Amino acid sequence: MTHQSTMLRLATAGSVDDGKSTLVGRLLHDSKAILADQWDAVERISRDRGLTGADLALLTDGLRAEREQGITIDVAYRYFATEKRSFVLADCPGHVQYTRNTVTGASTADVVVLLVDARKGVVEQTRRHLAVAALLRVPHVILAVNKIDLVDDAEARFLEVAAGAAEVALGLGLADLRAIPVSALHGDNVVDRSATTSWYSGPSLLEVLESLPVGEVSDGEARLPVQLVIRPQGAVRPGADPDFRGYAGRLDSGVLRRGDEVQVLPSGRRTRVAGLWLGDRNIEEAAAPQSVTVELDDDIDVSRGDVISAVTAAPAVREFTATLTWLADTPLRPGARLLLKHGTRTVPVIIRALTGRLDLDALEQHATDVLSLNDIGAVELVAAEPLPVLPYAVSRHGGAFLLLDPSDGNTLAAGLVAG
Template sequence: MSAPEKIEAPVQVEDHGLLRFLTCGSVDDGKSTLIGRLLFDTKAILADTLQAIERTSQKRGTGAIDLSLLTDGLQAEREQGITIDVAYRYFSTGTRKYIIADAPGHEQYTRNMVTAASTANLAIILVDARKGVLTQTRRHSTLAHLVGIPHLLVAINKMDLVDYSEQTFAKIKADYLEFAARQGIADVRFIPLSALNGDMVVERGERLNWYGGPTLIEILETTPAAHTEHAEPFRFPVQYVCRPQDSANPELHDYRGFMGQVESGSIQVGDAVTVLPSGRRTTVKAVHLGGVDIGRAITEQSVTLLLSDEIDISRGDMIVKRAEAPTPVKEIRATVCWLSETPMDRARTYLIRHTTREVKARLAAIAHRLDVNTQEKMPAEQLAMNDIAQVELKLAQPIFADPYTVNRSTGAFILIDESNNNTVGAGMIL
């Protein structure tokens, strides 16, 4: 009788968490091609999708597969050969999941880039090796820094068109570092690559031997995920109050759960909490997820909290740990990107939506408008579409905010036009 076959234990692969990153740069710097190359070389493209872009490439007479078609998903974009809106793509490797945002390169789509950048933890700033640092390079870097993306990666693309010159790479790096120093951009890395040929994207290739740093995918694999780099206070905006109406189950008669997403920090049974704006204090009795008491919840989990005391709580209130409570404020200074074609009007009242809370607000003052092309601060009486400015707002009721640099979830808000419910502005609290 033969001995039983020995079964090897499965190898445990470390999960590096989700990384949201943004690609941006000047028109025709190769953003879409870079993402296509990344998806292609990581085997993240389905066979039918690959066949479709092969057929489209043949129709357009490009010869080789045009990898930019993987992100230029709109027919209008394909016809014009440019990326108009933000294109999102999702892929994963063995150790990490990714969400990629391909932001438009044109100045008139500044608002699109700000939207895409608001949740990113890394920005890839593409630079054409033939052209070097351009006005749009500086503009996109300024915007990425302004919206709080903690890590910038300057990818000097199209190295194949400058004979993979180390001197060209060094000059562009020096030019960018000079600009970054003036803007206070500290965390920035550089990589030479060819998105068209794949050098230094996933594979190192054989033509950039003078570069000893990591490939693009190696940088992405090791970039810290959101909410992991420093301790964050617990913030739980209440979305919904759960009161089950089930007469057949008497256990649910007194059930009162507060549902929402943990925007930052963590919470567990027994923690002392404060409810804002009432200031009432209590402790956490249970943490439910899908009807199961999990005992503890962490950032970005959607859970139901049960409290030890009966407190009047409604949508828009916030549950925080007692020692970490923010100060409610009715006046805020913020950096605002104006999204609407209708200019911002001092005489009008807008709605601020901050987490799950909505309050009325008026524009008190415009401190200055930022010229994102020159990085100059300019006086302004009103804000037009794509303008970015530092403003002061007066609120009818308090909000429970943190500075955007401390907490991107509770430091951000949107402005809504009451007359049509359109989103007209996005803001970051200073």
Template sequence: MGTPTTPTTPAEAASLLRLVTAGSVDDGKSTLVGRLLHDSQSLLTDQLAAVVEASQVRGLDTPDLALFTDGLRAEREQGITIDVAYRHFATPRRRFILADTPGHVQYTRNMVTGASTAEVALILVDARAGLGEQTRRHTAVAALLGVPHVVLVVNKMDLVGHAEPVFAAITEEFTRYAAALDVLHVDAVPVSALHGDNVVTPSTGMPWYQGPTLLEKLETAPIGADPAARPARLPVQYVIRARTSGHREYRGYAGQLTSGRLRVGDPVTILPAGITTTIAALDVLGEPYDEAQAPQSVAVRLADDVDVSRGDMIAADPLPQMTRDVAATAVHLAERPLSTGDKVLLKHTTRTVRAVVTDIPYSIAVDTLARVEPTDGERGRLRMNDIGRVLLRTAEPVAMDDYRDHRDTGSFLLIDPAGGDTLTAGLHTEGPA
């Protein structure tokens, strides 16, 4: 899970905000994204010209901002070849990667991809319709994935007469629901994406709202905890073997630091073997460095001749838990159900191991948050878009953190061993969902 673009330096990571948009069909999400891009002057001249021309062909006097995203979304929803549309834009204050997820209920699973690395979730609601099942489902997914900040965007305020009581009622209901999901702080903005009210510029039609615009909230939203401040985790993606000019063998272990710092001389542990050694050298983009930190990609050379392979993890204290019994909150992504007793492949960082589903004790009804347990004599089962609790037993130990502490090393995918299809996204948590 993750976005297609990863900062290569700590400075780039510090200036970048990842956000995900989610909402029901016809809530105006395409228009909102188009308005953000248009009014923040993040569109190329030819992109704008193409939309203006297409809008004129449709007989419209003004550009249809939804066209900036609908072309890609149509392709995605017809063929499922693109499950999330990523948009890059920038203002003088910050750079953004926006994951625009589908609104149809059958594509709820795709929000998992967009929200897996997001720091802000924009939950869009039509002011006329209020909270629906899909709104609640998207909010539950954002909460389960640990998205740090949630912004409720109440759209189409122009169609309810810019009425403050409508906005207040929706905000109160949403805040109660979010609190039940342990989302304790919700920002809310009343907007009209069609007319640009409170998206980038303040609205003249809602003088009762004195808060920041949506873009101002995004520009000032705190970026999450520095990944370099957590214990070091380097899943080994590639083993580099080469002969140096002096005919000595070079052996490096390359991957992306998901968290923490590594310095020359630091003690580390190779997992799952549990062998301890120290860092002899660090190479970043072929150049020697004394220190590397998340999210940099790095090649590590070790002081001792130890056996390290792709899928191993180089880690610093405190170490992740080595376990064969994995308890997780899971979002099922595939049409084929996931059932107790199923044999699967568990893909965790760069490591893939065989596993069996030992139990699915309950699913979660996202509208009420109630646990739905299997009836007597029936095996636990998750169907597409279901969220539930899954217990697994792996054939080999896996070095897994709690998802609430490390999103990258606390998440995994379940894969069909026969066809290679992705079945389920899991979040390893010891406590209840």
């Protein structure tokens, strides 16, 4: 399978009024991914507002509050395809208040399209979104320097903005940042290359998106978080064996084969794969990201939230360090008792220490004893029971977790295991 035929997950980010929703609307419209009735509705609403042309942002701003305020509040997901590739697109909010939504949208992205208003350049929210992309190990970032038609000496301004963003990206360790001058309103360099920017000889945004390589999640050690234990008395079970017991889940990484020796985390008990089922079909091997049911040779204790993994995988741990994006109005301090959700497992944890907060201007960690809303900081955690975590740099699935409020279950932070 070629890279061009694989599905690409992309997320948009940027500050308020940088034109994210308009860019997404332009991308959908010019790539002919809009149904006729959807376009008719956009044109009708635009006329009712007294606009002379169609407001492309209406294609993604679906909530009433978004349409009334002219801002994006929630993550809007869109699916579209070209002849070369299919896409899942997450249009994320730009307002600092909704940084948590941006973290959600970017957490599974292969590429983040980061918009910057050519007139404003790199601002604090640009730095924050670059930091989020770096922490989430997003493989590619495209800097879309928007509203390039509204600045004098566009080429010089584009190069200045691109250089400023590249400096920030370098400080954060982002390996792949490429810049494109665009006008979302007029469509310059969004789907088609524009003669208006004759000084720019690079590809359009869509051309880059169609050609970016996508990593295979089948790489790495086998790892299957158990979602469901299928017992003989269950209504759903593959095969016809009345004594069947299987463990269903989606492979996060790697390949499982019949006969493989595996371990069950957090207990560390070892056994072998006796059988693999894809629906009601018996198969010899499964590769990520397939959802399968696993039979084991031994009748050992396996529950929802456990992980069936290669025997070479790291053991479960109770103490580890992590980076947090704090998403709550109530600040975080050492000693806080919270819930940690990792995959399908939720356990109590204590924040033993705060070891630093990222300064978005200096791009350095500073000592701190508190994390406030939208801060990014390093912490030491102690869990009530062992967790099968992996460093986020090794596994985006095994290294990601959420911190929850034990009183109401609300999400307080997105966390990444250090290592």
